[in-house]
Amino acid sequence: MSDRELSATAFERVELALDTTFTISRGSTERTTNHLVTVTDRAGRVGLGSAAPAPYYDEDGDSVEAALPDLLGAVESVGDPTAQQDIERRLAEQAPDEAAARAAVSIAVQDLVARQRNEPLYRAWGLSPDRAPVTSVTVGIDDPAAMAERARAWREAGYPALKVKLGTDNDRARLRAVREAAPEASLRVDANGDWSTDEALDALSWLSDLDVALLEQPVPADTHAGLQRVTEAAPMPVAADESCVTATDVPDIADAVDVVVVKLMKCGGLRPAHRQILTAHAHGLDAMLGCMVETSASIAAAAHLAPLVTYADLDGALLVADDPCTGPSLVGGHLDLAGVESGSGARRR
Numbered sequence: 001m002s003d004r005e006l007s008a009t010a011f012e013r014v015e016l017a018l019d020t021t022f023t024i025s026r027g028s029t030e031r032t033t034n035h036l037v038t039v040t041d042r043a044g045r046v047g048l049g050s051a052a053p054a055p056y057y058d059e060d061g062d063s064v065e066a067a068l069p070d071l072l073g074a075v076e077s078v079g080d081p082t083a084q085q086d087i088e089r090r091l092a093e094q095a096p097d098e099a100a101a102r103a104a105v106s107i108a109v110q111d112l113v114a115r116q117r118n119e120p121l122y123r124a125w126g127l128s129p130d131r132a133p134v135t136s137v138t139v140g141i142d143d144p145a146a147m148a149e150r151a152r153a154w155r156e157a158g159y160p161a162l163k164v165k166l167g168t169d170n171d172r173a174r175l176r177a178v179r180e181a182a183p184e185a186s187l188r189v190d191a192n193g194d195w196s197t198d199e200a201l202d203a204l205s206w207l208s209d210l211d212v213a214l215l216e217q218p219v220p221a222d223t224h225a226g227l228q229r230v231t232e233a234a235p236m237p238v239a240a241d242e243s244c245v246t247a248t249d250v251p252d253i254a255d256a257v258d259v260v261v262v263k264l265m266k267c268g269g270l271r272p273a274h275r276q277i278l279t280a281h282a283h284g285l286d287a288m289l290g291c292m293v294e295t296s297a298s299i300a301a302a303a304h305l306a307p308l309v310t311y312a313d314l315d316g317a318l319l320v321a322d323d324p325c326t327g328p329s330l331v332g333g334h335l336d337l338a339g340v341e342s343g344s345g346a347r348r349r
């Protein structure tokens, strides 16, 4: 039997404290639950993944924890970690509604395979590490002065692109405060579906005046015609996040937006994310790689697909006060994939 066969799997629940309360239009978060997953081969090499479930998609730490034993059992029954097609099919059959748990398991397996091959994960797709775009960092909803302070801190730390959460009262004043604090920054706005179509159409003039480079999910996920009207009227590209969960959603949304937001935790892993990005491209759309509040174990994995996308928003681990893992450097928003020797580059601290 090959020393590349799986010999053990394990998972661990980790409670993550955020470094500051993180607020979006749907609510505030101070702590979140992730699960770390490891898969080990007979030679003792370890692959690492993590799950960051989103309550919006009816997943949480408990549902991940309930799904993981069967998902890991399915992977063990396949045995050969390079049998990616088989593994993905078994995971999807086992837990079709637990995308974050499937993502964690499949990330761990793919990390292991890349480590067995002694090459960085992006090599599995033949990607060029220097093509990864700069990642944005997020300014959550707060009072205007606090948002300005956060924006200033990110800029002083060298991050050139900011994603500003809106979708509350006084959105214009909040964004103006950020713009004044970060006059040179590339600003992206994410309303997380809070605006009505009319509110979004009205906002376009001040979003444009404040030089917003990208508008994400201005209207609710199921507002196809509204999204289409906003995109047609908007001077900046418009992105679908909640409106586009997996590759199969792309054809429906293709005439209503310019950009598709792809997250491993929405679609269920690296292979589904790769498929969603290519489906977006096939429909003439750009793609953004996004994330939840996550450990570096899953952020690192997502970063290896970044050479394929136009926009990266992979700051999830930067929002965590006590990340249990380390990953490739993203100082100043630059994803250092070239510095990864093998696998995702993530390790347990």
Ligand SMILES: [Mg+2]
Residues within 6 Å of the ligand: 190, 192, 216, 217, 241, 242, 261, 290
């Ligand atoms: Mg979003």
